[in-house]
Amino acid sequence: MADEFTEGPARDTVADRLAAEALIVDVEGFEGPLDLLLKLAQTQKVDLRRISVTDLAKQYLDFVARAGAMRIELAADYLVMAAWLAFLKSRLLLPPDPEEEGPSAEEQAAHLAFQLERLEAMRRAAAALMARDRLGRDVFARGAPQGVARVRRVTRTATLLDLMQAYARTRTRDEFRPFVMDRDGVWTMEEALDRLRPLIGSLASWVELAAFLPEGWNRDPARRRSATASTFAAALELARNGRLDLEQSDPFGPIRIRGRT
């Protein structure tokens, strides 16, 4: 940014700037050479656009000389500006050199005048801004603001892919097998019920329960035990539902069932 403004006070590296800042002395309350120039220009009491830059340069150089005489250590910025103004002043006093490249002395002087005018305009704008009705001084916000209570609610979501992956997981996980009951030797109660239900409807007389064991479940004792237990439980369930009657003549005697109509 600074590069495009080569005719101004040179601002080089960060190190240079830091060194310059260390030397800054706030001479009589001026904030930098431009501020000082503006103050001096205002003493000419003319429109800043019609200011005499040669006079201004002279005023500035006088000020710097005076400061030097008073052994006031001036910041580097002030001295850079002084050198540049001395150069500009000499160019303004000499006839223009047609061979010279870059902006003419008049253009440089005009730019300086513009800078001063702009700085002054910004100062006026700043003052106008600060003079507005300001919050906390002229206008006021709600004294007892009510915050918005935040209620956090968590919802859960899942995608179809999640669902399918989850199902695949439940059907394939390693620990899945051990939890599956090995049903080869087990006649479940549901199976017994399914077998009994269609048969009892036509069962008008007493029939021994053992006759209802499924085929092939009589030989292996383990299978017989399972089938007997589940068929007995199924019979109890159907008796409870009023579908059949159950009887046993003596302890450990055969259990007989009869359909109820």
Place this chain on the structure above:
Amino acid sequence: MSDGTLFDAPDPAAQERMVEAILFASATPLTVAELQARLPHGCDAAAALGRLTAHYAGRGVEVRKLGEAWAIRTAPDLSHLMTREIVETRKLSRAAIETLAIIAYHQPATRAEIEEIRGVAVSKGVVEQLMELDWIRLGRRRDTPGRPVTFVVTRGFMDHFGLASPRDLPGLKELRAAGLLDGTLPADAEKGAADLFESAAEE
């Protein structure tokens, strides 16, 4: 301000404006005496307060007496505007998505069936969560001993997952073809799932 204010009190509308501004900007409720002290001479704080209260009747805020002091407060029926609900969406837990998947594939499914497939007990929280999401609901009781409740998926479930029917869910064979399923299947798993689809379709 000139001495004139001693004798020329502001007109009633001006006094009402003043009380309005003071009450608005005050961090704490103010008593009539406190208001009076802050108004120019000759003002009647109580009367201005009365007019202000009437002006705000039925508006979004109201002038309310709190003990001996007065304040402007939100109308009680609008208090719901003062809370902001932050809805946070998180992924369903693994237990919940698996339970849901089993219900979707095997519906109607009893708790015992879900537990048998997952190999762990189904927690009450998971079922409640899925019901709250309106993804599962109770189906008909199973006509087996104990008449256990069954779970089925809901219309909401189909809407969320973009399914016309749970039968549109890819079967295990298709899952495997899609690379979603690797590892060995239990011998009867595929058949079992297919069977269940059939029975579900019949209902």
Place this chain on the structure above:
Amino acid sequence: MSDGTLFDAPDPAAQERMVEAILFASATPLTVAELQARLPHGCDAAAALGRLTAHYAGRGVEVRKLGEAWAIRTAPDLSHLMTREIVETRKLSRAAIETLAIIAYHQPATRAEIEEIRGVAVSKGVVEQLMELDWIRLGRRRDTPGRPVTFVVTRGFMDHFGLASPRDLPGLKELRAAGLLDGTLPADAEKGAADLFESAAEE
């Protein structure tokens, strides 16, 4: 809230009450979008704001547009009653005030531009102070070599200085007409500043 609210928006008077309650409760200005988000479905925050602004015209508090946001503030002519509410703020240095003005009138402004206008380096403390006051914030980086950061003014700035739009900055038109706002800025920077004003006004 039932689904019905999707279709049955509250009537205009009810919407106005709601906006009134929300604006009253907030110490900081709220944008139309923020208001809209807190109103039930189907409400028109902008229209309700318009009615509310008209209702409060001439009262002790007023509805004010502050940048892109809206707030209820006490009427400026009643500031003499508010001595008790005045918040004593640290007096700003001349450097801070000028830096703030340069950012406001030239935004987005780079540090180099501020330094060029003031003729001195911007001290770090000034930028920090203005940021702490929530009057300036970082804008988008300038698309020039080095991609310098830019500064823009905030919603807090608009609120503090009671500006409805960046165009309301005192003397802005005159400064622009005099060519004092775009003198040595590169063409793209100028465009950037213009864009910002435009887009701010459009929002």
